[in-house]
Amino acid sequence: MPSAIHKAKALIVGTGAIGCLYGWRLSKSASVSTVCRSNFEAVKRNGFNIQSQKWGDGVFKPHQVLKNTKEAIQDKYDYVVITTKALPDIYDVAELIRPAISSESTAIVLIQNGLDIETPIAKAFPCNPLISSVAYIAASQESAGNIVMSQDENLVLSQYLPTSIGDDKLNNFMDLLSAGNVTAKHVPDIQRIRWEKLIWNASFSSVCVATGMTTTQVLAHPPSAKLVENIMRDVIKAANSYGCNFDADAEVSNMIARTMAIANNYKPSMMLDSERKNPMEVEVILGNPVRRAETNNVSVPYLQSIYTVCSAINDRNLGRK
Known part of the structure; x- marks a missing residue:
């Protein structure tokens, strides 16, 4: 393996389940250093305790555990x-x-859901270099610093606005x-994957957010199952x-x-966020596709109607007027 790989320095920003894994x-x-918020004390003290069907059980102790990116200002990272x-x-x-972006050689890697998330970063x-990726992985942080991952995973990556230095970084x-041992695939166009x-x-x-039902319950309720299909067709049209x-x-x-085969009684992360009164990714998952369609x-x-409903639920949960 090239020596440059061994010397690479990465900073993970937002180290929950996906960032940890x-x-x-x-x-x-x-x-690898990590920026942690709610789990900072637990991770600083003990690292991450991980249970993974693919990679086995282990403990991940980052090189540094930081409270925020301001603490990373004195370091130079190859990847953020x-x-x-x-x-x-x-x-x-x-x-x-x-x-944390100390030079133009620092590559920024997005492992996030949604559409048009690259635009503000590129601006x-x-x-x-900007690498955009879509993760297919089932993982959760059961308690601070304790991560559980089920099934397999794969990561699809692409450059956003390709450059020669970006090719090397990717x-x-x-x-x-x-x-x-990550299953990673490079594609020419990440937007189609998104x-x-x-x-x-x-x-x-x-x-699931609007009805309070799991995937299995939604599919067992004909009107809700039909709504899922109609929203899918709207997204496909856009x-x-x-x-x-x-x-x-x-x-x-x-x-x-x-979904019927592998997501039995599954609660999507947006539904879990709603139940916990946490902010939902309404804008990037629903709002941006609506705006792109317009x-x-x-x-x-x-799609427009369910965006309105979920936006209202989100505002209510967060106490917005």
Whole structure:
């Protein structure tokens, strides 16, 4: 393995379950520090205790455990990996990470849900390589510093606005992931992957929030199951207006069948956030696709309606007027 990989330094910003797991795998061949908030004391004291069906059980002790990115200002990182919730209505991720971006050679890696999450980062740091990725992983932080991961995982990555230095950064990052036995795939266009994940996320997550039902209960209730299908078709219409060319019937059929097979009585993360009165990723999962559809004059009435409902629930939960 090239010596440069061993010398790589990464900072994970937003180290919950996803950040912990990918930080743990990167630490097999890189120096990994973490920014922790609610779990800071537990992680500082004991590290992360991890149970993983894929990678086994282990303890991840970061090189440094930081309370915020301001504490990272004296260090120089090859990669700043953002695994926070994508909440543009709550905080500005670009300003959040700014103290940790010490040079234009620092690559910024987004491992977040939603659509159009790259735009504010690219605007704030136009000269830094930007790697956008979509994670397919089932993991949760059961208590502070205790992480449980079920099933397999895979990570799909692409450069946003490709550059030559970005190619090198992406290739090196893929090597780091490979050394940690992460299933990683490079694709030329991450936006199609983001739209594809949204077909499921925008429909099931929102309907589960609105009804208070799990995926299995939603599918067992014909009106709710039909609403899921209609929202999926709206997302597909919007995506296809941007050249995605999804087969609507096939996508809807496959996603519902897969949900019935592997997501029995599942509560999407948006539903868990709603139950806990935490901010939901309403804007990036529902609002941005609605706005993208409007830009192309595509009618998405079901998506628009469920966005309104979930936005209202979010505002109520957060005590907004």
